[in-house]
Amino acid sequence: MGNSFGQLFRITTWGESHGGGVGVVIDGCPPRLPLTEADIQPDLDRRRPGQSAIVSPRQEADRVRILSGTFEGKTLGTPISMMVANEDARPEAYSEMASKFRPSHADYTYQAKFGIRNWQGGGRTSARETIGRVAAGAVAKKILRAQFGVSVLAYVQQVQRVAAKVDRESVTFKQVESNIVRCPDRVAAGKMVRLIERTRRAGDSVGGMIECVARGVPPGWGEPVFDRLEADLAKAMLSLPASKGFEIGSGFGGALMAGLAHNDAFRMRGGTVRTVTNYSGGIQGGISNGETIYFRVAFKPVATVMREQETVDVSYKNTTLRARGRHDPCVLPRAVPMVEAMAALVLTDHALRQRAQCG
Amino acid sequence: MGNSFGQLFRITTWGESHGGGVGVVIDGCPPRLPLTEADIQPDLDRRRPGQSAIVSPRQEADRVRILSGTFEGKTLGTPISMMVANEDARPEAYSEMASKFRPSHADYTYQAKFGIRNWQGGGRTSARETIGRVAAGAVAKKILRAQFGVSVLAYVQQVQRVAAKVDRESVTFKQVESNIVRCPDRVAAGKMVRLIERTRRAGDSVGGMIECVARGVPPGWGEPVFDRLEADLAKAMLSLPASKGFEIGSGFGGALMAGLAHNDAFRMRGGTVRTVTNYSGGIQGGISNGETIYFRVAFKPVATVMREQETVDVSYKNTTLRARGRHDPCVLPRAVPMVEAMAALVLTDHALRQRAQCG
């Protein structure tokens, strides 16, 4: 259980790294939305390995196919099934994974939970699992844009201690995509690329933070007390592989401020209730307030490193392990479309929930 | 919508600050568990205002009553309904709240969402709403302890920049409860109390971090890919009033480390697979690995401050507001049982889910 996400715009993902493929079923998509594979493929291309010098050199085409739910280029309101076939299966490349639990991977916990695991390429724990999320997220982003005027944009904000300066109100998709690290601050981006290259040569890996903004969200989205908008965003982000933290608005830094300074004063502006500052991150009491929503997600350094490590084998004996082959020293650039996808799924779901209850 | 939490151990809370009361219904509690009000009341006492010099002086008895689901002191397996009647209703104390939106509260967003709000004491957005959570959490903690040998313990780890040093493996409930700020590090606790007192005199407020540990969780709890254990914990924590961030294990700090250093090497210890370090925070790939689970939650400073602030009134005109009366400069000590409750709810739900699928 646990492979579905959302209440009204509900996705179910499936698939292991090796096997027939990976995919997603979307239930609850509004009807009559123009939709073809061309709306999906670009985000999958941003997600796939091999797209640039700093991410995994594995070459995967990841061509998506829409199997149901559309007719003559429009959504039917019925389930949208999308699939990407698996290729490039080279089980021999993973043979050591059959007998040893990789440190800080999920090999051991899957074995402990299920009493069985597909050790080929990590099985269900492979990052390929996110293909279904990204495909569904592309549909959600299109709905948000077309029907609600909402845009969702993520970018790499920090790699280790190299942090970018980004203006959340004006940052553009073009700026984000202008470099291979997906950081809209060009100076920081250059430093990040160099840091990642150095790390790769050392056979090590780096982590960092991705920031995401949602602009144009009207006041009123979010379902207290448990399905607060930031609560669902937090769950969405912590469900991504390698994520370790989430903060909305001022976040952990805000906890260091005093209350008077932290409060966002209300002022009328252009006939609308607005806030002077936005420490709240666009959400108050679990409900959007019309300001830009922004949050940050922390990703740990990739667990696969090209160095010998201590571990345990499947006979429960101590041993060592040394990864071979292709190496992805920084997952952040590829995680950007994943963060966008999960954010878009949450927002679309809440848009429909607000419409259901409040008309 | 959004007032239920959990899949198999499922709670639904109800109630506004003013009105008949607040309460919770638990569906899915295992039968034959010994349970009376005496199991619930202590946590409500830890949550209520007026319990010490540093929290809100409002006096609320908050006596819980179990209305259904038990018989001769044991759970029946049927829904457990618990309720705390409202008292101390002094609508006049809140009259200004009827006409003005308090900054960084949820007054405006509730109005925007629903087109109506109960302005008395904040209505559903009042911290009284958490009574139901804490009551249900007390039941969950009892189940975890009695049926799974799991203990859940939270404590104030930081107030603004005053941080405590706490050993997660050995910290005790008694240490946490030994002082009014609920910080097990006595030296830090003293500094925190003084900081809070100073802040109160200034009419301002402080935020900080609460850390929570779950010890004794066996390997195998957590439901990837979306209902990872840390994802559900993140949602649970971000659903608490005033929370702004969540981090599991190494969290945001871990994102600054290199991969080789961050990986938790596996070693056999006492016939069991253990990790040498625990940057993972007891969860790998969304599933518990048998190590202590720990996470931190950031709380913003309380929005109610005794100082004049700019805001907007319900006729959408600019105005100012100055809170009167009782003042709670730091929510953290009272939030400790809330964090424990939500963590216990997540863990109990996942214990039952693991039992359902994997026997």
Place this chain on the structure above:
Amino acid sequence: MGNSFGQLFRITTWGESHGGGVGVVIDGCPPRLPLTEADIQPDLDRRRPGQSAIVSPRQEADRVRILSGTFEGKTLGTPISMMVANEDARPEAYSEMASKFRPSHADYTYQAKFGIRNWQGGGRTSARETIGRVAAGAVAKKILRAQFGVSVLAYVQQVQRVAAKVDRESVTFKQVESNIVRCPDRVAAGKMVRLIERTRRAGDSVGGMIECVARGVPPGWGEPVFDRLEADLAKAMLSLPASKGFEIGSGFGGALMAGLAHNDAFRMRGGTVRTVTNYSGGIQGGISNGETIYFRVAFKPVATVMREQETVDVSYKNTTLRARGRHDPCVLPRAVPMVEAMAALVLTDHALRQRAQCG
């Protein structure tokens, strides 16, 4: 688990026959709907025992209290908690129930499932459990009427072999309530009352059928493929105590017809697509088609009879049992508001679901 019903207009009921009371929490009610106890009480009065000569003489006032979710007479959009306190507890009247399993009651199955049961008055299996449903149903009926122009009306259509003739398009609430058996056909009603009286004197009981019509439902409600409108209605009805069957439209009788005769030809009428006949019962392919929705529910004869019966005791020995005291020979008149309530809950839920996905 299993004490919640509905996806978007979601109710959770709680309570045993003896204990603090019985109640319901509604989550997802649209805001700003005028609502007070006066909207709820009349349906509870139609449900309670002691209301007429032919139902249980037990006297229960069943005064409902709204504990949350309304403000100044209007719904807030927050959870509506409603409760009826238990009275008239005379445990001694049920002492034999402590030691013996009543035939065709749920005593044995609750014991088998949970390993414990509240034997007082049947505990959770008591018909008192339906109080929460009827209260929530009254809210749903008000929403349907006020916001969608839909009316829901049920009536006793058959008692044993005494069947009523009812015109589904014109039958009125006043006709239904014009007699104590709640059958709008006065001649049949008279026969039914006499049959029930005879049965009571014999210490036996009768069953029968309730028919329900929903008029004014627009085309488009229902969520194939699993949450078809008739599927959710069937579940709703079979969740009622003592119900044994459900049929939509032509039902079991329709299965005897040939296809050409059974098909509902489409014709334009008043600018609208209408059907010439209505064997479909207002639903085609799981979605309402704009015609009157109608269905029938079969109720078995009440299991409590004033005659000696063979059974087994809690020590698993054969024994006999003879019920004492008050006797309710026919549940049908009191089940009428239950059927209406469950139908209204299903329709309201689907109205909101249609709004969510299709705008």
Place this chain on the structure above:
Amino acid sequence: MGNSFGQLFRITTWGESHGGGVGVVIDGCPPRLPLTEADIQPDLDRRRPGQSAIVSPRQEADRVRILSGTFEGKTLGTPISMMVANEDARPEAYSEMASKFRPSHADYTYQAKFGIRNWQGGGRTSARETIGRVAAGAVAKKILRAQFGVSVLAYVQQVQRVAAKVDRESVTFKQVESNIVRCPDRVAAGKMVRLIERTRRAGDSVGGMIECVARGVPPGWGEPVFDRLEADLAKAMLSLPASKGFEIGSGFGGALMAGLAHNDAFRMRGGTVRTVTNYSGGIQGGISNGETIYFRVAFKPVATVMREQETVDVSYKNTTLRARGRHDPCVLPRAVPMVEAMAALVLTDHALRQRAQCG
């Protein structure tokens, strides 16, 4: 929405009659269950058109492929994705369906709900949609048999007024499969086949009833008050295309009996609590009691008939329609595996739910 079924053993189906294919994702399947396509295909073969002289002559191979969730012939505990590609697409055969609403089909209601429909072969309303259900049901049947000792068996019990006599305790799969109408009473089966043949020649269609038995279910499955076992079965059956009614145990006939005669007396037998009669149909108070569960489902006559009918076209003008081509005068033999599948899905789900709450 509405394309998922089950709480813990949860399936999501997708697919239209024409398009990439049809399929299902199962979430929550227990791990380590031996499973290959050979476990699934036989039930799909029982479901497909063209298998005998009395059902649709359409030839569909319907080869299933397992795309995920198994490894080396065993389930992983991860989602099981299964798919059948579409073939035999001859859009021209359906051209009239593009412009006219077929009577008693779902063409009009889909158009009314979604504002769009895939008119090719009925799109999502095609019986092909049930392929996913039957595939998932085959997995559920295997779990029930292997892990709980439960067997599920359905058969045609009545075609129009030709009714079979079947002993529910002894009827076998072999008897059911011994003839093309899937009726274990050979004499009745012969009459049914002749009736169906006559009907086909007349260009008309017939309906009837399918009965289903579940043997070996232990006491304790079912989740009152809403998710009673019979309530979930009723929903499951009414979610099948063309079904119009459901009755559990004595059903509508039981409503004609008196209470004393209808009650199932308890007696000890072989150290177990058993009932002397089984009017309850193996379920009391929503929970299984250890007796054989049995229920009947009414199916209307197939809506597609080879005769001219009045209808309305998509420009909302009156017209007539005459179906052409292949004709399936009786859906019942093919519906047998659908009924079994849905029953098995309900039972598996409740088996896991019972394990979750009661250990």
